[in-house]
Structures are given as C-alpha cells and as structure tokens.
Amino acid sequence: MAIEVVWFKRDLRTSDHSPLFEASSSNLPVLCLFLVEPQRLAQPDCDPIHIEWELDCAYELRKKLEATGANLDIMHKDALEAMEEIHAKHTISRIRSHEETGTSWSFDRDKRVSEWCVDNKVEWIEYPNNGVIRGMKGRDKWKTSRDRRMGLDLLAPPKRIAGVQSKHANATMQSIGMSRRQIIHRPIPGQDAAMDVLRSFLSSRGESYRWSMSSPSLAVDNCSRLAPYFSTGCISVRRVVQTTSSKMRRLKEARSRGEDVGGWLQSLSSFQSRLAWHCHFMQKLEMEPTLDTRAQNPLIDRGMNREMDEERFRAWSEGTTGWPFFDACMRSLIATGWINFRMRAMMMSAASYNLWLPWRETGLHLARQFLDYEPGIHWSQVGMQSGTTGINTVRAYSVIKQGRDHDPKGTFIRNWVSEMGSVPDKYIHEPWKMPQEIQNEVDCVIGKHYPSPIVDEASARKEGVRRTYAARSGEETREASKKVYQKHGSRRRPAVRRRGRGARDSRQAKLF
Ligand SMILES: Cc1cc2nc3c(=O)[nH]c(=O)nc-3n(C[C@H](O)[C@H](O)[C@H](O)COP(=O)(O)OP(=O)(O)OC[C@H]3O[C@@H](n4cnc5c(N)ncnc54)[C@H](O)[C@@H]3O)c2cc1C
Structure with a gap:
C-alpha cells in the first residue's frame, strides 16, 4: 500500500508543523522520518554535540508521535538511499517536509531528492518553516512577507496519525559510530x-x-x-x-x-x-547558499588576504591568547556550547582584526562549538564581524574594554581561567602589567603559568582596521558592496539613538 513520508529536518516538533498536520488528514499511512546523513557528518562544520542534541530531540519527538499512533524512523543514511529503501518497501506516494535553509551540501541534496521524486513519480510538498521566503531575489518586500507569515494561525498537534506499521530504524550515537563530546549545563531536549x-x-x-x-x-x-x-x-x-x-x-x-x-x-x-x-x-x-565558503563581497576578502597562522589560531581557538577575558569566553563556550551575542561578536572580531585570521577557519571552529549552530545566522554573522560584507560598520571590539565593561571585578574570568584565580582585581584584565613579585606571590607568572598576550591588543586591532578600510576602498569594490546591499541589506531604518536605558540597545541595532 502506498504511503506518505513526513521528512523531519530542522523541525523536531508536532505543534505548528504543517507537513505533519496535513499528512495526518490524508488517507494514506504516514511514515515519519528523521535522517542522520553520513554526508552531513562529513561536513567540517559538524560536531558530535550537534548530532547528539538532534538525536535527543528526535527521541522526544518520537514519544509524542507514538502517542498519536505514529512512530519515527531515525535512519543513519543519506537521503536518496533512505528514500529508495522506503520506496522499495512501501511505495511512497508523497513526501512532505519543511523547507530547509542550509549550506551548499543540503541545497544540492534537496535538488537530488527533487529529481529523484520526479523520476519516481513521487510528489514532494515543501512548507515554509519560519520567516524565510523562498524564491526572493531582493529584500524590498521581505519584511512584509515575514510579518504576514508570523501572524498566521498556529497549527495544533495532530491527535491521531495513521502510522505505518513496520520495524522502525533507531540510530544512536553508538550505532553511527560517533563519540560523544560532553558539554556542561546542556539544555533539556525536546x-x-x-x-x-x-x-x-x-x-x-x-x-x-x-x-x-x-x-x-x-x-x-x-x-x-x-x-x-x-x-x-x-x-x-x-x-x-x-x-x-x-x-x-x-x-x-x-x-x-x-x-x-x-x-x-x-x-x-x-x-x-x-x-x-x-x-x-x-x-x-x-538567497546565497555559499556564504560559508565565499564572502558576500569577495573583492574585499581578496584584498584583505588574511592567511592562516597556526600558532595564533591555536591560541585563539583554545582560549590561550593571554587576554584573560577573551580566554574566559572561549573556554566557557567550549565547555557549555553557548555564549551570548556580544561575546560571539568579540571572538570573531579578535580573530579577524587583531589576529588577521581567515574567517572560514575561525567560523568553522565557532560553528562546531555552538550547540545552537544555525548556518544562516552563523555565516551571515561571521561575514559581518570579519568585515567582509562591505555593507556593515567595521566593528573591532577591544577585548580589554569588553572585559572591563562586562566583567569589572573579573568574576567571569576567575570562573573560567583558573590560572587567574588569585590575581588581584587591579590586574585581572591586563595581568602582564603585574609586577614580578606579585606574579610570584599569586602563582601566575606570565609566560609560565599563563601566556603572554599573543599580540599587543590595541596596536594589532588598529592595524587590522586600517587594512580592512584599505581593502574596502576602490570603485569596483564599492560597486560590489552596493550589490550586496541590494541583495541582502536590511531595509529597516537605523534606530534613533536615545539617552538613558534604551541607548545601549540602539547601539546594538546598528549591528543589524
Ligand atoms: C559570530 C556569530 C555567530 C553566531 N552564530 C549563531 C548560530 O550559529 N546560531 C544562532 O542561533 N545564533 C547565532 N548567533 C546570534 C546570537 O549570538 C545567538 O542567536 C544568541 O546568542 C542565542 O542565544 P539566545 O537564544 O539566548 O538569544 P536571545 O538573545 O534570547 O535571542 C532570541 C533569539 O533571537 C535570535 N537572535 C538573537 N540574536 C541574534 C542575532 N544577532 N542574529 C540573528 N538572530 C539572533 C536567535 O534565534 C535567538 O535564539 C551568532 C552571532 C555571532 C556574532
């Protein structure tokens, strides 16, 4: 008997889920499917923390589906292989899924699945999953379309689903041969x-x-x-x-x-x-699925000519730069899988301006650390914070000022950089200024217990900004930036700067 497949991707829920809602009222049995695709596991932005989190969310979803009479097949297979196998066993009449916004590999995979559907006379219906509008060429109408979509009625979770009765696949971290990487304070899945x-x-x-x-x-x-x-x-x-x-x-x-x-x-x-x-x-x-490999304004990127420096990259990625606040942020991120927006921006800025490291490699490192890795947000932000879009203000954060502003007493630093445990408040942000006798006294000898700063923070940052502006100049480069704005720029007017409590936020709005 023919069946419908609901292909769960980045939509592991039963509520407000159009594909599941529609399938539940069709007259065909429904097979719910979630894939752990080997091709995805081989991508350089993929980390075990992502896969384990997805699997745990999928197991929670399965409990919900079981309560309706359906199940969830969690298969460790590439999409075409999985569809072939299911089709051979049950004959797929229709696939329903949400649209997915991912990097080139998922875009290409969807094209192959689409061709396979045509060849096999399988209908594939894709539904919007958020405010991303498929098929748009520019930004002029985006906000109206997004707002309209956000106002649509929420869909209730289906009460009954006629699930396909068969043995269900159940991939686990162990069965896919992936070792866990534990993080602390991990959220509860589902x-x-x-x-x-x-x-x-x-x-x-x-x-x-x-x-x-x-x-x-x-x-x-x-x-x-x-x-x-x-x-x-x-x-x-x-x-x-x-x-x-x-x-x-x-x-x-x-x-x-x-x-x-x-x-x-x-x-x-x-x-x-x-x-x-x-x-x-x-x-x-x-609108541009290559954002993880190609800068929005490639002319600026080329003009910058950032090169990999292994020593700098290691210090940056491990949190051993010798800048205590930066190191605390990186170590906290590695341990927990999360850090706030401002610190993500600072990390990317330090890599790009102070250390002049290439954004692709530093962006990949951060992608692997974020439990919430979302390619569309991530690579757009990486572009902005590395100065390669040509349409955003160059924002090079001082890691020392950020530390003084947001961790004045060094509590966060001491929490994550144990070497700094006994360093007096006065030197917590610039321990290299500590007199030698205090370094000995507090067991934090710079260059021995804790690294010397990898570069001079202020002068390296200034030099990075200077080189960035140099790379942005030139008629051809500016023309390319105008095109980036036409395609990707926000049409929202900049927020008016207010005094008092609201002022801080209007400054953030510029980051848009
Ligand atoms: C270099 C860099 C990389 C980033 N990579 C990711 C990523 O992979 N995944 C991700 O979800 N966010 C990313 N962000 C954006 C932001 O830092 C996180 O969304 C936020 O810190 C998540 O925590 P929260 O859910 O508590 O956010 P909240 O502050 O509570 O915000 C609520 C939601 O709004 C959205 N949001 C918040 N800030 C932003 C922003 N600046 N841009 C776009 N959406 C935003 C997120 O969906 C977030 O969950 C990145 C930012 C930078 C600077």
Whole structure:
C-alpha cells in the first residue's frame, strides 16, 4: 500500500508543523522520518554535540508521535538511499517536509531528492518553516512577507496519525559510530522543554533582558536560551513571536491601568527585534547558499588576504591568547556550547582584526562549538564581524574594554581561567602589567603559568582596521558592496539613538 513520508529536518516538533498536520488528514499511512546523513557528518562544520542534541530531540519527538499512533524512523543514511529503501518497501506516494535553509551540501541534496521524486513519480510538498521566503531575489518586500507569515494561525498537534506499521530504524550515537563530546549545563531536549524555557523567559527571566544581554554572566539566565530549540525546530519562531506579542499586549493594558510593568516592555521589544533578525539572517543564506565558503563581497576578502597562522589560531581557538577575558569566553563556550551575542561578536572580531585570521577557519571552529549552530545566522554573522560584507560598520571590539565593561571585578574570568584565580582585581584584565613579585606571590607568572598576550591588543586591532578600510576602498569594490546591499541589506531604518536605558540597545541595532 502506498504511503506518505513526513521528512523531519530542522523541525523536531508536532505543534505548528504543517507537513505533519496535513499528512495526518490524508488517507494514506504516514511514515515519519528523521535522517542522520553520513554526508552531513562529513561536513567540517559538524560536531558530535550537534548530532547528539538532534538525536535527543528526535527521541522526544518520537514519544509524542507514538502517542498519536505514529512512530519515527531515525535512519543513519543519506537521503536518496533512505528514500529508495522506503520506496522499495512501501511505495511512497508523497513526501512532505519543511523547507530547509542550509549550506551548499543540503541545497544540492534537496535538488537530488527533487529529481529523484520526479523520476519516481513521487510528489514532494515543501512548507515554509519560519520567516524565510523562498524564491526572493531582493529584500524590498521581505519584511512584509515575514510579518504576514508570523501572524498566521498556529497549527495544533495532530491527535491521531495513521502510522505505518513496520520495524522502525533507531540510530544512536553508538550505532553511527560517533563519540560523544560532553558539554556542561546542556539544555533539556525536546518540544516540552522548549515551551518551559519560553515560559520561564516570559514570566521571570526576561525582564532585564535588554540590560543583561551583553554580560556573559548575566546573559546565561536573562537571555531566552531558545536558540538550540530553534536550530532543531523544537519550537516554531511563529509561536515564540505570537506568545511574546500576547504578553506585550497584556503588559500595555496593565500599564494603561497605571500598573508598574518594570523593564518588561523594553526588554520584550528588543527580544522581538532579535526574533526578526533570526529570519533576516537566514534569508541571506537562502538567497546565497555559499556564504560559508565565499564572502558576500569577495573583492574585499581578496584584498584583505588574511592567511592562516597556526600558532595564533591555536591560541585563539583554545582560549590561550593571554587576554584573560577573551580566554574566559572561549573556554566557557567550549565547555557549555553557548555564549551570548556580544561575546560571539568579540571572538570573531579578535580573530579577524587583531589576529588577521581567515574567517572560514575561525567560523568553522565557532560553528562546531555552538550547540545552537544555525548556518544562516552563523555565516551571515561571521561575514559581518570579519568585515567582509562591505555593507556593515567595521566593528573591532577591544577585548580589554569588553572585559572591563562586562566583567569589572573579573568574576567571569576567575570562573573560567583558573590560572587567574588569585590575581588581584587591579590586574585581572591586563595581568602582564603585574609586577614580578606579585606574579610570584599569586602563582601566575606570565609566560609560565599563563601566556603572554599573543599580540599587543590595541596596536594589532588598529592595524587590522586600517587594512580592512584599505581593502574596502576602490570603485569596483564599492560597486560590489552596493550589490550586496541590494541583495541582502536590511531595509529597516537605523534606530534613533536615545539617552538613558534604551541607548545601549540602539547601539546594538546598528549591528543589524
Ligand atoms: C559570530 C556569530 C555567530 C553566531 N552564530 C549563531 C548560530 O550559529 N546560531 C544562532 O542561533 N545564533 C547565532 N548567533 C546570534 C546570537 O549570538 C545567538 O542567536 C544568541 O546568542 C542565542 O542565544 P539566545 O537564544 O539566548 O538569544 P536571545 O538573545 O534570547 O535571542 C532570541 C533569539 O533571537 C535570535 N537572535 C538573537 N540574536 C541574534 C542575532 N544577532 N542574529 C540573528 N538572530 C539572533 C536567535 O534565534 C535567538 O535564539 C551568532 C552571532 C555571532 C556574532
């Protein structure tokens, strides 16, 4: 008997899931499928933390599906091979899936699957999964289309699904031959956990979001921490947008009754902007799937001529640069799989301007560390923070200033860089300035217990910025940047800078 396949990709949920919703009301048995594709495992941006997280989210999804009468086949196979095998056994009439925005390999794989479907007379229906609009050539209409999509009704999870009855594949880390890489404070997988995280953010953690997001310590609790759930699709962006809008409406009503709503409205307004950024950045990869290998403005990239320096790369990627705040951020990221936006930007900026390292290699290292790795956001941000788009302000962060601003007493540093445990506050950001006798006294001799700075932070950064502006100059390069803007630039007007509490956020908005 013919069947329908619901192919789960980065959408491991049953709620607000068009392919599953539609399949549940078709008159054919439904086989739910999730693939761990060998081709994907071979990509340089893939890390065991991603695969284990996806598998754990998939196991949670399977429990939900079982409650409806369906199941989930978790196969360790490339897509064509899996489809061939299922087709030979059951005859696939239709495949339903969400659209996927990934790098070239997934784009090419989808083209092959599409051809296979034509050859085998299988219908493949793809549904939008977020605010990314397929087939767009420029940005003029993007915001309207995205906002319209975010306003559509949420779909309820199907109550009954006529699942295909057969033995189900069940890939595990062990069966695919992948060793685990453990991270600490790992989130709880699955769609119920995603809803809990959203609820706790909107009921308590989020009030100081706007003022805490740039501190690596405060952001741990006060940022939403939804990103890993978005990257596996355990929750839809639309659900988060709508739930946040409802909360904002209630807050506005309360405020109009004279109630004190604290910092909630400002924080949630910042949060909504970031939810829009999520899709804005993914749209770039949708329109240019080579963003992980080719700079948005290749002329700038070529003009920069950054070269790999193994020693610098090792120090940067391991968190042994000799800049305590930077090292704390990198070590914290490696240990936990997460760090806040500002520090991600600083890490990329330090690699690109201070150390003049090529963005592809540094971007790959970060991709492998982020549990929430989302190619569309990631490679767009890597382009921005390495100065290779030609349409964004050159933003070269001082790692020492960032440390003083966001970790004034060095608590975060001491937490992650044990060598600095007894260094006095006065020297915590620049330990190389410590007199020798204090270095001996606190067991932190620079060059022995903790490295000397890999380069002079300020002068290397200035030189990096100078070289970047030099690479941006020239008629041909500027023309190429104009084209980048036409294709990818945000059409949103820059935020007006305000005084006081809001000022910090309008500065962030420039990063858009
Ligand atoms: C070099 C670099 C690489 C990055 N790589 C990724 C990545 O692989 N995956 C990823 O999800 N984010 C990435 N970001 C963006 C951002 O740092 C993370 O989305 C955020 O830190 C995730 O934590 P959160 O869910 O608590 O975010 P919150 O601050 O609570 O924001 C809510 C959601 O908004 C979206 N968002 C927030 N900031 C941004 C932003 N600047 N750009 C686009 N969307 C945003 C995310 O979906 C996030 O989950 C990167 C940023 C930089 C500078």
